Amino acid sequence: MTAKNSKAKTNLYVQQLEQLKQKKTHLLKEVGDQWQTPTPLFWGINAKFGPFVHDIFTDDHNSKCPNFYTAEDNALVQDWTKDFAGGIGFANPPYSRTSLDDDNQAITGMRKIIAKAMAERDKGAKFVFAIKCAPSEVWWPEQADHVCFVRGRISFELPQWFIPANEKQEASSAGFGMAIVVFDKNWTGERLSYISRDALVKQGKMLLDMIDAAAKTKAANYIPTQITTSHNDSNTLGQSAQIDIEEQIAREPAQTNKKSGWPNEVFDLVEKAFAAYPEKISNYRHRHLCERANELLLLQHKHSDVLTELNAMLDKCEPMGEVA
Incomplete structure (x- = not known):
């Protein structure tokens, strides 16, 4: 994934966000603009x-698309029309009061957005x-081309x-009402529509299952290759290449830990992490x-890298005996 500008200035909003991330533990009230769109949704x-x-x-970690703007980029000063290149953008915008970047340009604030x-x-x-x-x-987009109420x-x-x-710091299941707002001056459909949350989530899960199945099929059909090249003694342009194709390894379906409900490889990695803490x-x-x-495993990260991240997460946590 690529951000707009990796060398963008670090503004106060970004500095405060980074300080929040570096805290050892967090409270729900501190999350602010950083609530993430559920993946199936x-x-x-x-x-x-x-x-x-x-x-x-x-925030450079929660992007849902191949390309994205970070808070450092400040989406409100970017050329969306040029950067989207005819494609469609997506946003779960921040709702905090207006913050300014180093050039005194708004970076948040729904009216500005x-x-x-x-x-x-x-x-x-x-x-x-x-x-x-x-x-x-007051910021409600009355002039949007289509609003789909969920x-x-x-x-x-x-x-x-x-x-x-x-x-106690666990996300509430109460939630709130949501609308999907389309901005497209060439929109020819109706102005208003309705859809159920469950229908959206169901369709999203179906797509995720398809992606997961495709990834597993690709992994199961992977044929490792080894290419060796040898030069003749006279070091001339003549060379030969030998390609050895190893026998394809049949992969068994992931086994599930009956106690936790998670795949064994997930459960084992977490147990290893807690063994150190x-x-x-x-x-x-x-x-x-x-x-x-x-x-992380679905994204095909190495087990060692996953364990390193889990250990880093636990390193920030306070011992349970010291938690209020």
Whole structure:
């Protein structure tokens, strides 16, 4: 994945975000703008209104698209029309009050964000916002080309860097109403529509299952090759290449740990991590680490790299006896 500008200036908003990430533990009230779009929900929206090519508001770790703007890039000063290159952008925008970057340009604030959205829409950019269903707010995008109201409340996810200070710091399942807003001046469909949350999530999970199955098939059919090249004694241009194709290795389906419900390789990695931090074990942390390990393994990270990240997460946690 690529950000717009890796050399962008570090503004106060970014500095405060980095300081928050570096804390050993976190409280729910500190998450602020960093709540993440649930992955199945995103893929459901992507299936209906995408495909999305650019995530407009990210922190460089939670992007859902191949290309994205970080807070350092400041999406509100970028040329969306040019950067999307005819593709469709996606945003779960920040709702905090207006913050400014080093050039005194707004970086957050929904009124500023919607104003930018309408300007880019008029230039020809196409993008979709997943926003709180709040028509009474002054920033509500009355001039959007299409609004799809989602039936059912949405619970957003904690960021990956969130280390709960105690077991009370768990995301609420209450959630809030959401609308999917389309900005596309060439839109020819109806202005308003409705869709159920469950339908979006179901479609998203179907796509994720297809992606997972395709990845497993690719891995199972992988044929490792070894190429050796030898030069003749006179070191002339003549050379020969020998390609040895090893016998394909049949892979068994992943076995599940009956106690935890997670695949054995996930459970074993988390157990190894906690073996180094026995004083930090809790059911919530165990589940949190299993989720992260499973995600990294699906992305085909090496077991050693996954274990390193799990250890880093636990290193930030306070021993359970010291947690309030």
